[in-house]
Amino acid sequence: MSERLHILVADDEPGMRMGVERALRDFSVRVNDVNEDVRFEVVQAASGEEALERIAERTPDILLLDHKMTGMTGLEVLERILAQQLDVLTIMITAYATLETAIGATKRGAYDFLAKPFTPQELKAAVRKAAVHVVLTRQARRLAQEKRQVRFQFISVLAHELKAPLAAIQGYLQILKDGSAGNNPAVIGHMIDRSLVRVDGMRKLILDLLDMTRIESGTRKRELVDLDLCDTARSAIETVGPDAASRKITVDLHAERGVPVHADRVEMEIILNNLVSNAVKYNRDGGRVDVTIEAAGGTARVTVTDTGIGLSQADADRLFQDFVRIKNDKTRNILGSGLGLSIVKKLATLYGGDAVVQSQEGMGSTFTVKLRQDGGAAAEAAGAEGQAANEAKAAGGSAVKAASAGGAAAEAV
Amino acid sequence: MTSDEKKTILLADDDVDYLLQTRVRLEGAGYAVIAVEGQAQAEKVLANTRPDLAVVDLMMEHTDAGFALCHHIKKKDPGIPVILVTGVASETGLEFDSSTREERSWVKADALLAKPVRFEQLQAQIEHLLKEKR
Numbered sequence: 001m002s003e004r005l006h007i008l009v010a011d012d013e014p015g016m017r018m019g020v021e022r023a024l025r026d027f028s029v030r031v032n033d034v035n036e037d038v039r040f041e042v043v044q045a046a047s048g049e050e051a052l053e054r055i056a057e058r059t060p061d062i063l064l065l066d067h068k069m070t071g072m073t074g075l076e077v078l079e080r081i082l083a084q085q086l087d088v089l090t091i092m093i094t095a096y097a098t099l100e101t102a103i104g105a106t107k108r109g110a111y112d113f114l115a116k117p118f119t120p121q122e123l124k125a126a127v128r129k130a131a132v133h134v135v136l137t138r139q140a141r142r143l144a145q146e147k148r149q150v151r152f153q154f155i156s157v158l159a160h161e162l163k164a165p166l167a168a169i170q171g172y173l174q175i176l177k178d179g180s181a182g183n184n185p186a187v188i189g190h191m192i193d194r195s196l197v198r199v200d201g202m203r204k205l206i207l208d209l210l211d212m213t214r215i216e217s218g219t220r221k222r223e224l225v226d227l228d229l230c231d232t233a234r235s236a237i238e239t240v241g242p243d244a245a246s247r248k249i250t251v252d253l254h255a256e257r258g259v260p261v262h263a264d265r266v267e268m269e270i271i272l273n274n275l276v277s278n279a280v281k282y283n284r285d286g287g288r289v290d291v292t293i294e295a296a297g298g299t300a301r302v303t304v305t306d307t308g309i310g311l312s313q314a315d316a317d318r319l320f321q322d323f324v325r326i327k328n329d330k331t332r333n334i335l336g337s338g339l340g341l342s343i344v345k346k347l348a349t350l351y352g353g354d355a356v357v358q359s360q361e362g363m364g365s366t367f368t369v370k371l372r373q374d375g376g377a378a379a380e381a382a383g384a385e386g387q388a389a390n391e392a393k394a395a396g397g398s399a400v401k402a403a404s405a406g407g408a409a410a411e412a413v
Numbered sequence: 414m415t416s417d418e419k420k421t422i423l424l425a426d427d428d429v430d431y432l433l434q435t436r437v438r439l440e441g442a443g444y445a446v447i448a449v450e451g452q453a454q455a456e457k458v459l460a461n462t463r464p465d466l467a468v469v470d471l472m473m474e475h476t477d478a479g480f481a482l483c484h485h486i487k488k489k490d491p492g493i494p495v496i497l498v499t500g501v502a503s504e505t506g507l508e509f510d511s512s513t514r515e516e517r518s519w520v521k522a523d524a525l526l527a528k529p530v531r532f533e534q535l536q537a538q539i540e541h542l543l544k545e546k547r
Contacts, residue, residue, distance in 0.1 A: 167529070168430035175434055180441035187437060194430055 002028075002037040005131055008060035009044055010051035010077065011093065012069045016116075017044040020064060023120040029131045034139050038131045048072025052080055059086050062130050064114070067094040067101060075101075078108040089130050093118075157323045161205060161338070165198040197335065205337035211270055212343050215350070224375050227265055228258040229272075229293050229300055236272035237291065240280045244289070249280055251289040259295045262375040267347050272302065274340040275367050279306035281336070282365070299353065300371045307364040316357050320345040344369060352376025419445045420543060423464035425455045425482060426498070427473040435468070438532050444539075452478040459489060466539060469522070471499035483522045494542035497522035498530055 009020045021042040029038045043060070045051035048069050054060070063081070067074040074092060081088055092105045095116045102113060111133070114126050172191045175181050181188055230253065237251050244251050261268065272291075279289040287307035294301050311319065318324050323338035341355070348355040353370035422444050426432045429450065436448040447464060449455045451473045458464075467486050471479035483495050524538050 168428075168434075171430065171434040175437055181437045182441060191433065191437070194433060198430065 002039060003135065004039050004041055005061040005134060006058065007040050007042045007062045007064060007127070008051060008054055009042060009064040010046075010048065010054075010069070010074070011064070011066035012046055013066075014046070016066070016093075017046070019120070020123060023123050024127060027124055027127070029128045031132050031135045034135060036135060038135060040127070040131075048074065048077045051077050055081065055086065055088070060088055061134050062127065063088050063090045064127075065090050065092055065110075067092055067105070075104060075108060078105060078110060082109045089134055091126050091130055154322060158209070161323065162202065165202040168198045169195045201335040201337070204335065205339070208337040208339040208343060212339055212346070215267070215343065215346055222264045222267070224262050224264055226260055226262055227268065229261055229268060229302065230255045230258050232265075232268045232272045233276070233291050233293055233302070236269070236276040239273060240277050243277075244280050247280070247283070248286045249283050249289060250287075251276065251280065251291070253291045253293070255293040259293045259300050259373075261300050261351075261371060261373045263351065263371070267350075271344050271347055271369055271371075274344050275302065275304040275369065278336075278340065278367070279304050279308070279365075282306065283308040287364075295373060298373050300373050302369045302371070303366060304368075305364065305366040310359045310361045310363050310365050311357075312359075312361055316359055319357055320355060350377055419443065420465040421445045421447065421462070422539065423455060423458060423462075423467040423469075423486075424448045425451065425467070425473065425479075426470035427451055428470070435532065435535070439536075439539075442536055452482045455482050456485060459486065463490060464493060466494045466496070466543060468496045468498060468535065468539070471497055494524075494545070495522045496524045496526060496535070496538055496542070498526045498528060498535075500528035 007020075007024065009017050011017050011020075021044065024040045024042050027040060030036075031038060043054055043058075045054045049072050051063070051065070052072075055063070065074045065077055078090060078092075081090065089111045090105075090109065091112045091114055092101075092110045093114045093116055094101055094105075105113070111130060112126055114123065118126075172195045175191065176188065181191065233253050233255070237253060240251060243249075276289065276291060279291075283289065283306045288305075289307075290303075290305045292301075292303040292305075294303075320341050322342045324342075325336055325338040345355040348369050348371060352372035353376065355367065355369045357365055357367050359365035422439055424432060424436055424439070424446055426435070426448075427450050432448050432450065436446045439446045447458055447462065449458055453474065455467075455469070467482075469479045469482050469486075471477070473479060473482075475481075479497055479499070483497055486493050486495055523542055526535060526538060
């Protein structure tokens with residue numbers, strides 16, 4: 001990608017303006033963090049007054065501003081820019097770089113200084129620094145904006161997901177109250193059952209939401225201990241036992257030996273419980289679930305295979321996103337919050353791994369989650385308390401930090 | 414109910430709770446109700462049954478399954494009044510109504526109701542259309 005930044009050079013010496021234009025004509029700056037090449041377009045102004053006119057026509061990205069000009073001085077121009085709250089990065093050009101002028105200009109929002117006389121190299125170094133700052137600041141702002149957008153969307157879908165079961169339950173209660181169902185106990189029983197199913201779905205959604213919030217905000221203190229993933233798998237299998245038994249689904253654990261991981265117990269339970277309960281939920285009656293736990297090269301691998309309804313490639317591609325539930329005839333009566341797999345993926349990523357699905361429609365699905373046995377980034381994050389707070393701070397402060405923090409957040413959501 | 418025999422209503426909606434609630438209320442109001450969860454089931458019913466009126470949800474198996482179903486009902490028997498229920502207006506801002514003859518011929522529905530539909534509203538619409546037919 002390449003971007004063109006607009007530079008205004010305001011100086012009453014024609015030679016200086018020409019020199020700047022010539023030096024920057026074929027100059028380009030590489031901004032590695034965003035993988036962008038920046039080139040420059042230079043416009044000249046021979047006085048402070050003219051500089052303000054040019055700025056009014058088009059706000060430059062970077063302003064090279066001579067401190068001492070006949071007529072309006074550089075500091076006055078700077079004041080006007082500040083008053084208008086323009087998004088301009090100013091480099092003051094000063095003949096006598098005294099501490100006093102430096103402080104005065106900084107107070108008025110100058111970003112950097114260039115002492116006259118300067119070499120083309122010095123000019124380029126100053127412009128390079130300013131350009132990188134401009135690009136990264138904008139990038140950070142864009143990411144923050146995207147992040148806000150994703151949040152809004154999440155909240156709006158969430159509100160809908162909470163409203164739907166409430167409306168259904170309200171409808172049933174209303175019918176029971178006004179007696180329009182008559183007194184057929186079968187019909188009344190059915191309506192009560194449906195209400196309970198919807199309450200249950202809502203409860204599950206709220207629990208998943210809490211899990212997700214805890215993972216993302218970092219407010220819950222992560223406690224990394226050495227544990228055996230096979231134990232976690234066994235307890236997940238035990239939990240689904242009654243559901244599996246009632247539908248004659250066999251659930252087996254395959255592990256040759258224990259698989260130790262350095263991880264948070266609750267987070268490992270979330271992963272295994274989600275995978276195993278999904279494998280039962282989306283299975284056919286009399287089907288099978290095979291849970292395999294193994295390790296190689298420092299990576300633990302959890303594979304959960306079911307003989308269920310499976311899903312199409314298009315559906316598989318979006319399965320790990322928030323609130324994605326595959327809607328079709330086979331899934332219509334299966335309840336789910338649409339957050340479970342998205343949580344699994346977030347956790348796997350945190351532990352330096354990944355979560356993927358392979359599936360064949362009508363045949364079944366295989367979910368594979370990989371985790372680094374040493375805990376990966378989760379181990380590092382566990383040490384850094386209040387990480388989320390720091391990220392928030394970085395978004396307003398250093399552009400470089402904000403860009404990377406924003407990137408991580410965008411990925412996480 | 415002024416008529417001697419019960420009128421039969423075909424009710425198609427993929428929201429099982431809305432379907433059950435509406436069915437129970439319609440039965441309470443004296444109608445016979447055939448409740449189905451989608452276009453495919455509705456077509457099966459239509460193969461050997463002629464309902465007196467149909468209430469069809471727009472988005473079922475596909476986003477426009479309701480349109481297709483309305484079309485099939487009218488093709489089978491233009492005399493069956495159809496009420497198309499849609500969440501489209503509230504969800505997408507897209508609007509249409511069937512107040513003019515021209516629009517009705519395109520949509521193939523005699524009335525459109527926007528979700529959320531109050532039962533009283535639906536009942537009034539049903540009674541109105543059944544009365545027109547008589």
